[in-house]
Amino acid sequence: MDSKMVKMIIGEEQPSNETEKKYIEFIKKHLSYDNNKLREDFVCSLLGYEPSYGGAGFADGYKPDGTPVDNKSGHNIIFPDGANKNLPVNEWAISKKLNWDCLVQKFTDDGELIYVAEVPVSCIIEELISDANKKIKKGGRVSPAVSSKIWRSKKQTKILYKNSDLFEKTKNGKVQKVYNDIDNLPYTPVKF
Numbered sequence: 001m002d003s004k005m006v007k008m009i010i011g012e013e014q015p016s017n018e019t020e021k022k023y024i025e026f027i028k029k030h031l032s033y034d035n036n037k038l039r040e041d042f043v044c045s046l047l048g049y050e051p052s053y054g055g056a057g058f059a060d061g062y063k064p065d066g067t068p069v070d071n072k073s074g075h076n077i078i079f080p081d082g083a084n085k086n087l088p089v090n091e092w093a094i095s096k097k098l099n100w101d102c103l104v105q106k107f108t109d110d111g112e113l114i115y116v117a118e119v120p121v122s123c124i125i126e127e128l129i130s131d132a133n134k135k136i137k138k139g140g141r142v143s144p145a146v147s148s149k150i151w152r153s154k155k156q157t158k159i160l161y162k163n164s165d166l167f168e169k170t171k172n173g174k175v176q177k178v179y180n181d182i183d184n185l186p187y188t189p190v191k192f
Contacts, residue, residue: 001045009042010113010163032111040071043105043116046190047160056080057093059100068100070121075148075178077102077119083132083142094128094144097121104151108166115182116161123156148178158186 007013008024009031015021030038037053044051044061049069051061059068072078082094089095102124104117121128124146132144151157159182167179175183 001041001051003045006042006046010046010161028111030111031107031113032109034073034107036071036073039073039105039107043071043103043113044069046113047103047116048190060103063101068097069103069118070097070100072102072104073107075104075106076145077104077124077128077148077151078143078145079128080143082128082144083136085136085142089129092129092132094121094125094132098125102151103160104148112163112166113161114163114166114168114179115159117151117157117159117182117185119151119154119157123154124151148181152178152181152185158188160188161190162187 004013005024005027008015008020009027015024027038027042031042040060041051041053043049047063049061049063052059054060060071061069063069070079079094079097083089083092098121100121102119102121104115104119106114108114127146127150128144131146132142135142135144162182164179164183167175167183169175
């Protein structure tokens with residue numbers, strides 16, 4: 001995705017004609033359906049990272065310095081099949097991603113990007129291993145996860161993009177706690 005398209009999707013730039021407008025609406029519609037590859041491309045392109053279009057177990061993209069990134073939709077970080085009860089911890093998929101960063105993002109139901117947080121896997125690895133060990137005891141699929149409360153509390157977490165106008169509200173009209181916390185995290189805005 002090029003920077004002009006990214007700017008139009010997030011509203012920083014307006015489409016120059018009806019055809020562009022229809023394409024942008026089409027892309028937003030697909031972003032609203034949690035189309036992972038499209039979201040990975042969009043978020044990486046927004047940040048100036050190189051999308052990889054890799055499959056399961058591979059990086060979704062790379063930062064300019066070569067750091068692999070893994071996109072995570074929704075507030076929580078989940079690594080599907082990131083642990084395996086038949087292998088030692090150092091051979092689990094999550095253990096092999098210590099030098100990766102997670103790009104946690106949340107979209108509206110209309111496909112508008114609310115925020116992107118960057119969380120190093122190394123700062124949440126203990127919690128991921130602990131969660132995996134609990135799930136291994138229960139049996140079944142082992143997909144280690146950490147809640148947004150955990151990654152929001154890490155000093156290495158930073159917000160790279162946010163649109164506070166899109167923060168979800170409670171029934172009483174107050175901004176939800178998760179968004180208040182996100183709004184107070186270190187913010188390194190995307191430069192267009």
